[in-house]
Amino acid sequence: HQADMAMYSAKSEGGGYRFYGHEIDRHQQARRAIREALESALQENGLALYLQPIVDLADGRPVGAEALLRWPQASGEVLAPDSFLWAVHDDPLMERIGRWVIATGVSILRAWQSESALAEMTLALNVSDWELRKKGFCESLDQLAGGEHPVNYARLHFEIVETASLSDRKEIVEVLTQCAARGISVYLDDFGTGYASLSHLSEMPVNGVKIDRRFVDQIDRASQSRSLVQAIIGMAEPFGHAVVAEGIERPEQTAWLRQLGCRYGQGYLFGRPMPADEFRAWVTAWQGQDELPA
Ligand code: C2E
Ligand code: MG
Ligand code: MG
Ligand code: MG
Numbered sequence: 001h002q003a004d005m006a007m008y009s010a011k012s013e014g015g016g017y018r019f020y021g022h023e024i025d026r027h028q029q030a031r032r033a034i035r036e037a038l039e040s041a042l043q044e045n046g047l048a049l050y051l052q053p054i055v056d057l058a059d060g061r062p063v064g065a066e067a068l069l070r071w072p073q074a075s076g077e078v079l080a081p082d083s084f085l086w087a088v089h090d091d092p093l094m095e096r097i098g099r100w101v102i103a104t105g106v107s108i109l110r111a112w113q114s115e116s117a118l119a120e121m122t123l124a125l126n127v128s129d130w131e132l133r134k135k136g137f138c139e140s141l142d143q144l145a146g147g148e149h150p151v152n153y154a155r156l157h158f159e160i161v162e163t164a165s166l167s168d169r170k171e172i173v174e175v176l177t178q179c180a181a182r183g184i185s186v187y188l189d190d191f192g193t194g195y196a197s198l199s200h201l202s203e204m205p206v207n208g209v210k211i212d213r214r215f216v217d218q219i220d221r222a223s224q225s226r227s228l229v230q231a232i233i234g235m236a237e238p239f240g241h242a243v244v245a246e247g248i249e250r251p252e253q254t255a256w257l258r259q260l261g262c263r264y265g266q267g268y269l270f271g272r273p274m275p276a277d278e279f280r281a282w283v284t285a286w287q288g289q290d291e292l293p294a
Contacts, residue, residue: 064122213247
């Protein structure tokens with residue numbers, strides 16, 4: 001059913017795509033197949049969090065990582081979330097995947113805390129607003145992060161996507177306020193692509209924004225892109241928010257972002273999403289470089 005999965009995920013990305021007749025059946029079948037396979041993957045510890053470096057654009061120094069969900073297949077292929085999360089969006093399975101992500105993220109942070117090379121690194125976890133609104137979100141987080149070697153919440157970041165469905169604003173603000181009280185930083189992900197960026201910035205207890213890749217993509221090639229990024233940074237600055245640019249692939253993009261006042265970035269130019277062990281080696285290698293004579 002892998003071909004199906006690829007096909008249906010491509011369609012689902014269009015957003016406005018409509019299914020007719022037998023296609024509806026095939027869509028439902030694909031969805032069911034993905035859910036069942038994900039269910040077993042969860043039970044058999046078959047999911048993975050890959051880590052992508054987030055760097056200070058001033059010198060390329062890693063400051064942390066974003067955890068990105070991956071689903072390794074028996075074939076050796078590693079599926080990215082866009083090819084399977086659509087099938088569980090409004091499903092309790094999404095909640096369980098979210099819990100797995102948080103539990104795994106917390107254990108990564110806990111391991112880092114005892115290693116000098118990694119102790120200062122932040123770890124950003126993507127959380128859906130659906131998960132956030134579940135009762136007891138912070139309490140179950142505390143259970144995972146507490147104990148004999150509690151996780152330093154100052155190292156934990158959450159990334160939430162601004163969408164129209166952030167309509168249950170009151171509940172979201174409540175839980176984000178609880179996160180803030182613990183010292184967790186919250187970033188608005190894919191910033192600028194949603195419906196109500198400005199009102200989110202003024203109403204939500206957030207600490208930073210992530211500029212979506214689509215704005216960064218042409219920043220070194222089109223002046224309109226630069227104006228857009230400048231406007232986005234201009235929106236975040238008065239609130240004192242940190243700004244992270246996504247999807248940096250060329251040095252010229254870094255130069256422009258720096259000039260426009262964007263402090264942090266991530267993208268293939270610096271590092272691709274990689275397994276946790278590789279990230280550890282990547283950071284260590286970077287720090288080794290740092291000590292070389294100029
Ligand atoms: P996102 O949070 O905006 O993550 C950034 C996406 O950009 C990632 O895609 C990353 O691999 C990709 N990316 C990073 N640098 C570059 C670059 O230089 N060039 C290009 N072309 N792409 C780059 P990915 O891993 O496929 O994730 C897609 C989306 O899936 C994420 O977007 C996030 O919204 C969602 N997601 C990922 N992990 C989780 C998770 O654990 N929980 C939830 N709820 N959503 C997740
Ligand atoms: Mg993200
Ligand atoms: Mg993003
Ligand atoms: Mg995105």
